[in-house]
Amino acid sequence: GDRALERAGDSAEADAATARLRTAVAERTGSDAEASTVSHATTFGVARSRLTALRVGRVLAIGDAAHEVSPIGGQGMNLGLIDAVTLAPLLARWIRYGDAPPELAAWERARLRAADLSGRLAAANTTLGRPHGAA
Ligand SMILES: Cc1cc2nc3c(=O)[nH]c(=O)nc-3n(C[C@H](O)[C@H](O)[C@H](O)COP(=O)(O)OP(=O)(O)OC[C@H]3O[C@@H](n4cnc5c(N)ncnc54)[C@H](O)[C@@H]3O)c2cc1C
The missing domain is CATH 3.50.50.60 (FAD/NAD(P)-binding domain)
Structure with missing residues (x-):
């Protein structure tokens, strides 16, 4: 499977995930204020x-x-x-x-x-x- 788990120190990937989540929250809520409350996002892979x-x-x-x-x-x-x-x-x-x-x-x-x-x-x-x- 895709093992794209976030690792400690993988800060570029973590920043990109946080930006993606902020954008998603802004689109769904229509509120930049809501989106700005997202401080951190983590990703996980799906493996079997x-x-x-x-x-x-x-x-x-x-x-x-x-x-x-x-x-x-x-x-x-x-x-x-x-x-x-x-x-x-x-x-x-x-x-x-x-x-x-x-x-x-x-x-x-x-x-x-x-x-x-x-x-x-x-x-x-x-x-x-x-x-x-x-x-
Ligand atoms: C996003 C997400 C959500 C989940 N939600 C649920 C849920 O709602 N309900 C549910 O039942 N399950 C859920 N799971 C699954 C659950 O987290 C795992 O099944 C569970 O943590 C597995 O436990 P484990 O102790 O077997 O392995 P792990 O939690 O992977 O523990 C293994 C440990 O061994 C350490 N380790 C690895 N190699 C070495 C080494 N060589 N020397 C020393 N230490 C080492 C690792 O650092 C780790 O701490 C979820 C998983 C994810 C990713």
Whole structure:
């Protein structure tokens, strides 16, 4: 995907984003005074990615490192938090008893399915949020 995230020190890009937002506010409100209240704008990219496996031996991936979905739709952080909450009891058992719990395989399948579903919903929300013609 397009990873045009604003980085610290990327001030020319930040100034351009702020100018674009001021113009948009001025056009929509018809008020330069309203537009001048915009002090800062940030941009973000829309990316989608997913690992094919969340576990290799003792290495586990959760959150955006495992699956990134479009931010339009508000799914990404929820996905990552549920990864963590559902993995925690399995890790606790692993540490306590010394062996990897066999349920880890089902956990991995369920979290990959959830990431796929959220990715599709977020992609649909992103498409719906784009400008469309009058029809
Ligand atoms: C504009 C926008 C709006 C969003 N709105 C929503 C929403 O409404 N609801 C929702 O559920 N989700 C939303 N999301 C998604 C959500 O922000 C992410 O899914 C979530 O932050 C992912 O958390 P994470 O901890 O997995 O990864 P990150 O938040 O990316 O955290 C990873 C951290 O690791 C650090 N890091 C990277 N490499 C290294 C390294 N080599 N050494 C040390 N540290 C490193 C990074 O600096 C970062 O702090 C939104 C995202 C965007 C961009």
